[in-house]
Amino acid sequence: xxxxxxxxxxxxxxxxxxxxxxxxxxxxxxxxxxxxxxxxxxxxxxxxxxxxxxxxxxxxxxxxxxxxxxxxxxxxxxxxxxxxxxxxxxxxxxxxxxxxxxxxxxxxxxxxxxxxxxxxxxxxxxxxxxxxxxxxxxxxxxxxxxxxxxxxxxxxxxxxxxxxxxxxxxxxxxxxxxxxxxxxxxxxxxxxxxxxxxxxxxxxxxxxxxxxxxxxxxxxxxxxxxxxxxxxxxxxxxxxxxxxxxxxxxxxxxxxxxxxxxxxxxxxxxxxxxxxxxxxxxxxxxxxxxxxxxxxxxxxxxxxxxxxxxxxxxxxxxxxxxxxxxxxxxxxxxxxxxxxxxxxxxxxxxxxxxxxxxxxxxxxxxxxxxxxxxxxxxxxxxxxxxxxxxxxxxxxxxxxxxxxxxxxxxxxxxxxxxxxxxxxx
Amino acid sequence: xxxxxxxxxxxxxxxxxxxxxxxxxxxxxxxxxxxxxxxxxxxxxxxxxxxxxxxxxxxxxxxxxxxxxxxxxxxxxxxxxxxxxxxxxxxxxxxxxxxxxxxxxxxxxxxxxxxxxxxxxxxxxxxxxxxxxxxxxxxxxxxxxxxxxxxxxxxxxxxxxxxxxxxxxxxxxxxxxxxxxxxxxxxxxxxxxxxxxxxxxxxxxxxxxxxxxxxxxxxxxxxxxxxxxxxxxxxxxxxxxxxxxxxxxxxxxxxxxxxxxxxxxxxxxxxxxxxxxxxxxxxxxxxxxxxxxxxxxxxxxxxxxxxxxxxxxxxxxxxxxxxxxxxxxxxxxxxxxxxxxxxxxxxxxxxxxxxxxxxxxxxxxxxxxxxxxxxxxxxxxxxxxxxxxxxxxxxxxxxxxxxxxxxxxxxxxxxxxxxxxxxxx
Numbered sequence: 001x002x003x004x005x006x007x008x009x010x011x012x013x014x015x016x017x018x019x020x021x022x023x024x025x026x027x028x029x030x031x032x033x034x035x036x037x038x039x040x041x042x043x044x045x046x047x048x049x050x051x052x053x054x055x056x057x058x059x060x061x062x063x064x065x066x067x068x069x070x071x072x073x074x075x076x077x078x079x080x081x082x083x084x085x086x087x088x089x090x091x092x093x094x095x096x097x098x099x100x101x102x103x104x105x106x107x108x109x110x111x112x113x114x115x116x117x118x119x120x121x122x123x124x125x126x127x128x129x130x131x132x133x134x135x136x137x138x139x140x141x142x143x144x145x146x147x148x149x150x151x152x153x154x155x156x157x158x159x160x161x162x163x164x165x166x167x168x169x170x171x172x173x174x175x176x177x178x179x180x181x182x183x184x185x186x187x188x189x190x191x192x193x194x195x196x197x198x199x200x201x202x203x204x205x206x207x208x209x210x211x212x213x214x215x216x217x218x219x220x221x222x223x224x225x226x227x228x229x230x231x232x233x234x235x236x237x238x239x240x241x242x243x244x245x246x247x248x249x250x251x252x253x254x255x256x257x258x259x260x261x262x263x264x265x266x267x268x269x270x271x272x273x274x275x276x277x278x279x280x281x282x283x284x285x286x287x288x289x290x291x292x293x294x295x296x297x298x299x300x301x302x303x304x305x306x307x308x309x310x311x312x313x314x315x316x317x318x319x320x321x322x323x324x325x326x327x328x329x330x331x332x333x334x335x336x337x338x339x340x341x342x343x344x345x346x347x348x349x350x351x352x353x354x355x356x357x358x359x360x361x362x363x364x365x366x367x368x369x370x371x372x373x374x375x376x377x378x379x380x381x382x383x384x385x386x387x388x389x390x391x392x393x394x395x396x397x398x399x400x401x402x403x404x405x406x407x408x409x410x411x412x413x414x415x416x417x418x419x420x421x422x423x424x425x
Numbered sequence: 426x427x428x429x430x431x432x433x434x435x436x437x438x439x440x441x442x443x444x445x446x447x448x449x450x451x452x453x454x455x456x457x458x459x460x461x462x463x464x465x466x467x468x469x470x471x472x473x474x475x476x477x478x479x480x481x482x483x484x485x486x487x488x489x490x491x492x493x494x495x496x497x498x499x500x501x502x503x504x505x506x507x508x509x510x511x512x513x514x515x516x517x518x519x520x521x522x523x524x525x526x527x528x529x530x531x532x533x534x535x536x537x538x539x540x541x542x543x544x545x546x547x548x549x550x551x552x553x554x555x556x557x558x559x560x561x562x563x564x565x566x567x568x569x570x571x572x573x574x575x576x577x578x579x580x581x582x583x584x585x586x587x588x589x590x591x592x593x594x595x596x597x598x599x600x601x602x603x604x605x606x607x608x609x610x611x612x613x614x615x616x617x618x619x620x621x622x623x624x625x626x627x628x629x630x631x632x633x634x635x636x637x638x639x640x641x642x643x644x645x646x647x648x649x650x651x652x653x654x655x656x657x658x659x660x661x662x663x664x665x666x667x668x669x670x671x672x673x674x675x676x677x678x679x680x681x682x683x684x685x686x687x688x689x690x691x692x693x694x695x696x697x698x699x700x701x702x703x704x705x706x707x708x709x710x711x712x713x714x715x716x717x718x719x720x721x722x723x724x725x726x727x728x729x730x731x732x733x734x735x736x737x738x739x740x741x742x743x744x745x746x747x748x749x750x751x752x753x754x755x756x757x758x759x760x761x762x763x764x765x766x767x768x769x770x771x772x773x774x775x776x777x778x779x780x781x782x783x784x785x786x787x788x789x790x791x792x793x794x795x796x797x798x799x800x801x802x803x804x805x806x807x808x809x810x811x812x813x814x815x816x817x818x819x820x821x822x823x824x825x826x827x828x829x830x831x832x833x834x835x836x837x838x839x840x841x842x843x844x845x846x847x848x849x850x
């Protein structure tokens with residue numbers, strides 16, 4: 001028997017150092033932009049500031065259905081001394097402002113959103129008028145400017161509306177449309193190829209090979225799309241070096257970032273690091289990070305593209321995903337200010353003993369809303385526990401040798417923006 | 426001139442009463458289910474409880490790469506008195522558990538995830554062994570059960586894994602896959618037809634008709650998809666009764682819920698209520714709600730399907746959307762427990778005067794994370810303000826005649842799950 005069981009050892013890199021190396025290595029990578037029709041821009045990241053180039057409203061407009069009047073004409077109106085005005089026209093939102101004007105004693109019917117005719121300075125609501133053929137009777141005064149929205153009152157030309165790096169919400173898209181904007185420059189969504197490797201998958205459906213599903217890849221792909229990347233699922237790599245290399249080469253052709261799941265531990269069937277090293281320089285840059293779980297996480301570079309190696313046990317896969325892949329995708333998305341994942345401050349619901357070893361700990365927690373605010377509690381389960389992730393909605397990253405006291409405040413990073421809904425279960 | 430300017434009046438319904446009527450009317454509507462492949466189930470709502478029908482792990486498995494041993498064989502192992510064991514085989518995650526057993530003095534190489542051979546009761550890590558041809562040297566003992574995950578340790582057969590009504594997250598999907606589940610029964614995503622009406626749209630791009638975009642429909646459609654509905658955009662209804670009726674009929678054929686934007690006020694071109702009443706019984710059920718803004722919001726029923734009439738000024742459209750349409754979509758989605766929109770508790774950053782009128786107030790607020798937690802402040806702007814929604818991330822609903830004191834706690838409903846990212850701007 002050859003020593004195939006122990007062919008590889010690796011030097012563990014402290015997590016902050018690994019992260020720094022990742023971000024520095026890929027910081028100069030392309031942050032491609034594209035121009036998309038506004039209708040397709042939801043959830044995309046703005047690649048430039050957006051400045052209003054029109055006023056909102058564009059002209060003075062009526063805020064209600066009613067009559068545009070000169071306020072001085074009705075200043076003395078009362079029930080005992082109603083004022084009668086001649087109605088000399090109608091204006092609609094699509095009428096041109098220059099189409100109409102009023103003289104003393106006149107009024108023009110305006111629908112909500114219609115331009116205010118020249119010389120009118122107030123709009124009296126339909127409900128407060130009585131119509132007599134082509135005259136209206138008005139029984140109370142109206143203030144100058146009442147029921148009129150002034151040109152530029154809401155947004156002035158030249159206003160910085162949205163900053164570069166903003167993730168466009170539905171309401172932002174509607175507002176940009178309202179500003180006459182039809183296309184926006186956004187960062188291209190990074191394509192992330194996801195390759196599963198064999199070992200841990202087969203284990204899950206040993207009895208029936210037709211039932212094999214790359215379930216970790218399914219989860220990781222879903223989480224990638226939640227944060228704004230475009231997952232490209234490439235299925236399961238065969239359990240040999242050549243097959244693994246071929247899959248990674250395919251991934252490099254099809255995507256901006258390559259992610260492998262499993263196959264990067266010290267076992268004799270862990271072909272991923274060798275594959276990465278043999279395809280192109282510089283190959284593996286970091287393999288082994290001082291973090292628990294997720295120790296065998298690594299990353300490398302081939303043809304300028306990052307290859308992230310995630311471990312194959314679920315808790316480790318998740319740790320590698322959040323600690324290495326998410327920051328990398330953020331870099332490629334051009335998101336500087338807005339976090340991809342929400343964080344909340346919660347109080348620990350129990351003590352957490354310090355770790356004896358010099359490593360960060362990635363601990364899934366369940367955040368719950370109790371009397372007195374948000375509380376976080378760690379969720380038990382080994383590195384291959386699935387249930388741990390059923391019962392948690394975020395994680396804390398605990399520095400080496402640090403413990404936490406009950407009621408101590410911690411920053412919890414939620415697994416995705418969706419997780420808030422489970423605070424109140 | 427005929428009294429076309431004032432053809433309609435409506436009785437205002439208190440908001441709680443309108444909501445109750447909405448939910449009661451449509452509570453018995455179909456909550457259709459469908460079975461979808463697990464891979465397409467992300468973000469869908471479970472239509473039945475999911476019970477584990479296998480153990481996770483399925484058998485006792487190795488948690489590390491190493492050697493399965495009898496712990497008693499190495500109980501006395503030390504540097505000065507190492508124990509030598511004969512390696513009699515290898516097991517992989519895909520090996521059958523019955524394939525192997527060990528006798529006293531023997532060990533079997535197991536990779537992470539491999540089944541534990543019969544009679545072995547611990548796994549010693551590869552790193553803690555020295556290989557000599559077909560023997561391993563062991564210099565320290567291993568505890569009984571060490572590095573072994575027991576069958577069912579993580580999830581037992583019969584465990585309630587996810588409840589009916591749960592919205593499936595990426596990690597849930599992966600976990601269900603791990604449980605051998607390949608299809609899930611989910612509620613059908615309600616199709617929501619969105620019809621914009623002309624007036625308020627044309628206003629926005631008066632000078633160039635080619636630039637007309639139904640920007641409110643764009644926003645409302647985006648928000649519908651954020652909460653899990655399937656928007657069907659039907660464009661802009663012509664500004665006449667027949668055209669409006671035709672659009673609504675098209676919408677009734679294509680969708681489960683029909684939403685109109687604009688055209689439901691008191692102006693002479695507000696054709697939507699008449700259209701709803703003339704297509705089928707019972708037609709309009711509620712038109713006019715005691716809420717500011719959003720007063721002219723209404724809803725009706727045609728052929729058993731709901732038609733929601735949203736006002737045409739942006740703040741009113743949004744009020745009607747959140748107060749009427751979101752609860753209705755929730756009903757159709759089958760979401761009972763999980764909120765479609767997250768809520769947070771924040772402190773008011775300023776006083777808010779009581780309203781003199783007997784109506785609820787829908788107030789967009791900006792929630793920000795400051796020293797001392799989350800603070801909410803109302804955002805100024807009239808009913809057609811766009812900027813108000815650039816600068817806010819949720820709303821508060823203030824009951825009639827109620828004011829709020831600075832530092833008073835309020836429940837803020839966020840516009841969508843995305844909004845958390847803007848707490849920290």
